[in-house]
Amino acid sequence: MARRFFVGGNWKMNGDFASVDGIVAFLNQSCDSKAVDVVVAPPAPYLAYVKEKLKCGGVQVAAQNSYKVAKGAFTGEISPAMLRDLGINWVILGHSERRHVFGESDALIADKTVHALESGVNVVFCIGEKLEEREAGQTKEVNFRQLQSVVDRNIDWSRVVIAYEPVWAIGTGKTASPEQAQEVHEWIRQFLQDKVGLDVAATTRIIYGGSVTADNCVELAKKPDIDGFLVGGASLKPDFVKIVNARD
Numbered sequence: 001m002a003r004r005f006f007v008g009g010n011w012k013m014n015g016d017f018a019s020v021d022g023i024v025a026f027l028n029q030s031c032d033s034k035a036v037d038v039v040v041a042p043p044a045p046y047l048a049y050v051k052e053k054l055k056c057g058g059v060q061v062a063a064q065n066s067y068k069v070a071k072g073a074f075t076g077e078i079s080p081a082m083l084r085d086l087g088i089n090w091v092i093l094g095h096s097e098r099r100h101v102f103g104e105s106d107a108l109i110a111d112k113t114v115h116a117l118e119s120g121v122n123v124v125f126c127i128g129e130k131l132e133e134r135e136a137g138q139t140k141e142v143n144f145r146q147l148q149s150v151v152d153r154n155i156d157w158s159r160v161v162i163a164y165e166p167v168w169a170i171g172t173g174k175t176a177s178p179e180q181a182q183e184v185h186e187w188i189r190q191f192l193q194d195k196v197g198l199d200v201a202a203t204t205r206i207i208y209g210g211s212v213t214a215d216n217c218v219e220l221a222k223k224p225d226i227d228g229f230l231v232g233g234a235s236l237k238p239d240f241v242k243i244v245n246a247r248d
């Protein structure tokens with residue numbers, strides 16, 4: 001079964017009403033692709049606004065984070081229940097900035113993933129090795145360890161997209177080559193086959209993130225195990241539309 005191409009735009013902590021309006025305008029004009037799932041993740045204060053302003057049925061909205069319980073004394077956090085209340089069905093979890101800037105552990109990310117899925121929110125689950133880990137030959141080990149934390153929890157894989165984002169490629173302009181990305185995506189698919197099953201391995205989308213641009217997306221998208229992208233910087237610009245259409 002062919003896997004539907006998936007392109008996420010992670011706006012990170014960028015934007016104000018003026019720039020958000022600009023992004024929504026180009027999305028509304030040109031992102032109604034019937035062949036691609038497009039999911040954009042604005043900063044939390046703009047989630048409801050973006051959801052309201054997007055007129056393009058093909059573009060969905062994601063949060064950049066959510067916590068592991070529905071409510072309570074957790075200052076600064078947002079819950080999947082609140083996202084559902086806003087009509088938002090996607091969240092990005094395990095992003096390298098959450099792992100490495102905010103110190104989130106594999107266990108916490110797994111708890112957050114399980115809770116989001118149980119609450120009806122689909123998950124873009126991010127994994128990826130740091131440069132020193134790649135140079136030490138630990139790429140497979142690190143990515144498998146991060147994945148194992150959710151394999152152990154018996155999740156509904158049909159509602160998960162895996163984003164492989166090598167930390168050394170994020171925001172650096174140093175994209176993984178199509179061959180480097182394909183190699184890791186193939187390892188991830190094999191890992192899913194060994195640990196979860198053939199069907200999940202065949203159907204789960206594995207997308208690539210790390211300095212994806214309109215210039216490099218077409219070659220990356222030709223690789224058999226690259227099922228889309230998680231785009232940071234370039235998702236703030238009209239070029240994002242070219243990335244959405246990388247497979248055309």
Ligand SMILES: O=C[C@H](O)COP(=O)(O)O
Nearest residue numbers: 010170171210211232233
């Ligand atoms: O979530 C997106 C990734 O961190 C990639 O960011 P980037 O495209 O700016 O390198």
